[in-house]
Amino acid sequence: MSSALDNRAPVALGALRIMSGLLFLAHGTQKFLMFPGGERAGSGLALDNPGALAGIIELVTGMLIALGLFTRPAAFLASGTMAAAYFIAHAPQNFWPVNNMGDAAILYAFVFLLFVFTGPGRFALDNLHSTHSARAPLT
Numbered sequence: 284m285s286s287a288l289d290n291r292a293p294v295a296l297g298a299l300r301i302m303s304g305l306l307f308l309a310h311g312t313q314k315f316l317m318f319p320g321g322e323r324a325g326s327g328l329a330l331d332n333p334g335a336l337a338g339i340i341e342l343v344t345g346m347l348i349a350l351g352l353f354t355r356p357a358a359f360l361a362s363g364t365m366a367a368a369y370f371i372a373h374a375p376q377n378f379w380p381v382n383n384m385g386d387a388a389i390l391y392a393f394v395f396l397l398f399v400f401t402g403p404g405r406f407a408l409d410n411l412h413s414t415h416s417a418r419a420p421l422t
Contacts, residue, residue: 296401296403296405297404300348303391304347305349307341307361310323311327313326315338333372340361341364344364348398351406351408351410354398359399362391363392365395369388369392373385
């Protein structure tokens, strides 16, 4: 059973990359395209706030990560952005992530850091021009 699961790890990694990239992208589209609507809709349009820079990074890296294009550098930038967002915006409010609403930022930071080390997994545009096979073991 373990070997069958190991063989499917690149597929699971690819699915995680696509979903986390799309969810991250949605944060950027909300800030700049006001979709989906909500409390933060349009908050990136005032370029003088720190959320605007984060929104640009969310738009660009979210799209790249979802497509699996330049995955490692995009994930590195996204991970660092989320780590900075946590310590700048969330941690000062309360020690506990569940209370300071920073749990998503922490989770994004570590998921994206995983892609820096593992690569994109399957279903990635990076695999079209890479000599590294998408089926290579993750060890």
